[in-house]
């Protein structure tokens with residue numbers, strides 16, 4: 253019964269393109285001393301009973317009490333070893349979500365974690381924290397940015413304990429700045445209610461919504477851009493063009509594009525590269541591409557072309573499609589954030605931390 257409910261709502265939320273993109277988000281349920289949590293790399297939309305990993309809740313709780321090394325790499329490696337050791341013996345071939353510890357912190361039976369653009373319009377905005385207070389009162393926890401992984405789990409644990417001490421009740425909704433939302437409940441209905449309450453309240457405050465209606469069609473200028481991109485990236489790359497009204501609006505000038513030149517959430521770093529490049533013409537692209545490559549060490553995955561829209565360039569069609577989808581997600585966040593004081597990007601030190609973490613870590617792209 254618990255397992256069926258978990259699978260059902262995972263598939264339901266996972267199939268909603270407004271809530272889940274590119275395998276983002278994860279879910280869990282508690283059954284006595286066992287946590288069933290989404291396996292890393294398994295998409296919510298298609299997950300079945302086998303896609304969840306059974307974990308020992310006592311061992312997971314013990315991880316939160318341990319002393320780990322101060323060094324980032326050593327700490328995360330040691331915590332990951334302990335996370336893997338908390339799998340039940342039957343689960344040794346599976347990999348639990350990297351956000352498993354956060355799921356186990358909630359005492360409620362079911363937990364849903366998502367990165368929806370609408371919610372991130374609030375969590376990635378200059379006045380987000382005060383607006384959340386105004387919209388939801390003290391019932392919603394706000395978590396300020398910090399290093400992902402073990403550090404984030406510890407901070408959430410402390411904030412949840414503090415909330416319980418002050419209010420006498422367990423937090424059921426947690427907003428993570430520049431990241432997403434956790435919702436907990438005793439039933440699927442409770443999750444539904446809490447999510448629609450959050451979404452409804454955010455929607456009620458929006459002064460502007462994104463417009464993805466077609467605007468710039470492929471033309472002679474996009475063709476010239478494509479030729480330059482092919483020449484710069486070489487064989488084996490796949491280029492997609494996005495010319496919606498919204499993309500064209502952001503591409504009007506480098507000032508208009510500013511909200512998109514830094515990442516809002518780790519998803520944008522993972523799938524779009526941390527820093528897109530803005531260029532004024534096919535002729536200017538060579539120099540812009542090279543300066544990005546020498547400054548950052550990688551070829552940009554997103555090229556914003558002045559007056560047109562943007563190009564997503566990756567090693568495969570699937571990766572380009574995901575980059576395009578994720579960059580549209582960043583656009584949505586940028587537009588929604590205007591209703592809450594304007595965009596608030598990830599801090600540069602955290603962006604660098606995630607770039608390094610991603611480069612060598614276990615998440616590597618699809619695994620959430």
Ligand SMILES: [Zn+2]
Pocket residue numbers: 277351365366367431432
């Ligand atoms: Zn997340």
